[in-house]
Amino acid sequence: MEIAIIGAGATGLLYAHQLANIFRVKIYCKREEQRNLIHKEGVTLIDGEQIMNKKIKVELFSDETEINEDVLIITAKQYSLESIIRNLKKYQNKTILFLQNGMNHITYFHELQQNKIFVGVIEHGAKKENDTTVYLTGKGLTNVAPYNEHHTSLFFENWDSKLKDFPIVMEKQWYPILAKKLIVNAVINPLTALYKVENGKLLSNKNYLITMETIFNEAFSILNVGKKEEMWNHVTKICTSTSKNHSSMLRDMETGKKTEVDAILGYLLQEGKKAKKELPVIHFVYHALKGMENVRMNE
Amino acid sequence: MEIAIIGAGATGLLYAHQLANIFRVKIYCKREEQRNLIHKEGVTLIDGEQIMNKKIKVELFSDETEINEDVLIITAKQYSLESIIRNLKKYQNKTILFLQNGMNHITYFHELQQNKIFVGVIEHGAKKENDTTVYLTGKGLTNVAPYNEHHTSLFFENWDSKLKDFPIVMEKQWYPILAKKLIVNAVINPLTALYKVENGKLLSNKNYLITMETIFNEAFSILNVGKKEEMWNHVTKICTSTSKNHSSMLRDMETGKKTEVDAILGYLLQEGKKAKKELPVIHFVYHALKGMENVRMNE
Structure with missing residues (x-):
């Protein structure tokens, strides 16, 4: 199963590193400099004494980028979403998971309704050290709920069953x-x-x-x-x-x-x-x- | 006519320096260090290119200090007033002018009602440089009004007629x-x-x-x-x-x-x-x- 992670801030790097344990992951980032660095150095996660480096595919993201993965995880900040949505509108039947703070991103979902939309809230503490390195400052859960109640996705079932160290909890209602x-x-x-x-x-x-x-x-x-x-x-x-x-x-x-x-x-x-x-x-x-x-x- | 200025911040130093042109002025301050410095160096007013130094009498102020002057100008900050009022309560028939920001000082006036109480608002910009030096950063007026309408004082008449460079404007109503x-x-x-x-x-x-x-x-x-x-x-x-x-x-x-x-x-x-x-x-x-x-x- 192939996963696209759009946005390479602290959350993007953390999720790319963790999900790469069981999925094929590609990071989409905005700046060429960061693309080159991740390509060369991989992504490093620092968790206490442990320093773990991983090679992860990376690509530049723009309005025209063609995304082939079936699962898209959007970790960009709310104020960058508008331009990302322009790209995502053309897809059908993708599983799209939004991991933003706040609520404004909900207003874009009507433009993406041919896809399976999920929203998540992350409890991890993560701090970006530089373009390729993220500190895990606190471990928690990823709470996820479908935006349309009936939607499910094999992706979350796999995550739940195979990635016990980075737990996901599925909820029914997204609003709470x-x-x-x-x-x-x-x-x-x-x-x-x-x-x-x-x-x-x-x-x-x-x-x-x-x-x-x-x-x-x-x-x-x-x-x-x-x-x-x-x-x-x-x-x-x-x-x-x-x-x-x-x-x-x-x-x-x-x-x-x-x-x-x-x-x-x-x-x-x-x-x-x-x-x-x-x-x-x-x-x-x-x-x-x-x-x-x-x-x-x-x- | 003898004037006591209680408080030696920017306002106290400025008013002492200006009023000393026509009155006998004594500054009352809290810290011994400042008392000694003013005693030794006088008070310096810096107004643009002009640097003017003046000898001015100075004395330490405490709850027990005996004030002999007939006119008292209170330039201490609001939060220092409580202890000053304890001293002032014993006087009768003095002209007392308060130059504070805000309005809280009004609440102390009932303790001083055997005196002639005035409130003033200053428009000058003054900045204290050190314990003996003040910058005049902007010239303005001193607006004064009696707290009890019928009160008058020869002090303000003298100020008004003899100190044209440092103007006072008498108002009838203190509240506005x-x-x-x-x-x-x-x-x-x-x-x-x-x-x-x-x-x-x-x-x-x-x-x-x-x-x-x-x-x-x-x-x-x-x-x-x-x-x-x-x-x-x-x-x-x-x-x-x-x-x-x-x-x-x-x-x-x-x-x-x-x-x-x-x-x-x-x-x-x-x-x-x-x-x-x-x-x-x-x-x-x-x-x-x-x-x-x-x-x-x-x-």
Whole structure:
């Protein structure tokens, strides 16, 4: 079974390396420099003391690239999806798995409906070291659900049965798993990026904790997901278990990359508008972070 | 006529230097080191190319200090007022002028009612260079109004007639001049401290401008002062004319000092509570800045 992984950030490199244990994998990346490096050096996964290098096929991805694999895993960031979807529209009957944060990618699915679409949420901590190397900073699960309930795929059955070290859990409903991840990302990522602190500071600093609760309350009022107290416990549990980490949004700020603020807070603001609910603090933080991006990008 | 200036920050040094042109002035400061330096070196005012040094009397200030001057000008920050008020309570019939930002100092006035109390708002830009030197970065007015309408003082008449270069404007009502200054401080200071940018960026960055309007709307809903559009024009005018400045709150953040966030946003939150009005974004920004102070002070 042949797998195409589209996007070669931390998630793309990690999944390519792991799935290559049982599938034939090809990475599709955007930059020629990275293509050449992966071609020459393979992909290296660093997991504690273990350093594991693997040869993996690699190809440049553009609007015209012809993808022959039957299974496509999209690990590119939300803000790169639009151009990727233009390419994917022409396919039929492929299994396509989206591994994005946030919810905005859902809006593209109507353009891909001749395929079998799945969404996933990853619990692994992964940090890209360079174009060919990724650190595994925390092990977790991959939660996957079909976007159309009746869809199944042999790919996931094989993954589940043959790759016990990199577990996948199949769920029936896609909304709860994405919403549960979104509320965690909406609370932790924007605030750590705004304050420039590691995740744990949101809990240990009593004033930051108050602002965290404020964002949680607004986000929860929009995302119809679980019971409030349970969901708050879930958010603080993740924040505790990742207390020393810099969130992906903070890292993006630090390294001058575009952040996922549109996919996370921007999505909540859109939904708030539809539901005619005010989200004043999320609106404020959204513009504060967009403003910081602007300052940075004009420097 | 003898004047006591209590507090030897940028404002205290500037006013001591200017008023010493026509009055006998004594500075009261908190730290022995600064007392000794002012005693030895005098006070230096730097205004563009001009460097002007003056000998000025100086004394340490504590709860027990006996103040003999008839006119007291309080230039200490809001958060230092409580201990100063303990000393001032014992006096009668002194002219006391408060030059603080914010509004919290009003709450102490009932303890001083046997004196003639005035409040002032300063438009000068002043930056402390070291314990004896202050830069005049922008010239303006001193707007003063009595806290009890019928009060007058010969001191202000002398100032007005003899010190044309450092003008004072007497107003009848204290509330409008403090509220007008407060709304400027509430919009510019917290956001520049949060984003760590000079004042002008709030206007030139379209996302920051949106957050500025949000804070303005909430602050205006509490402060019953003037017409909304006029007040917004006033705020943006000040922001434009100080576009290259670092606000006092940003400077306090940068130099590890306590900020005036309690006197500014804290006051608005108190008033909001009394009026049963929600100020969600000011509440958020207040706790974000208090959290940053905590992080900094625990480092």
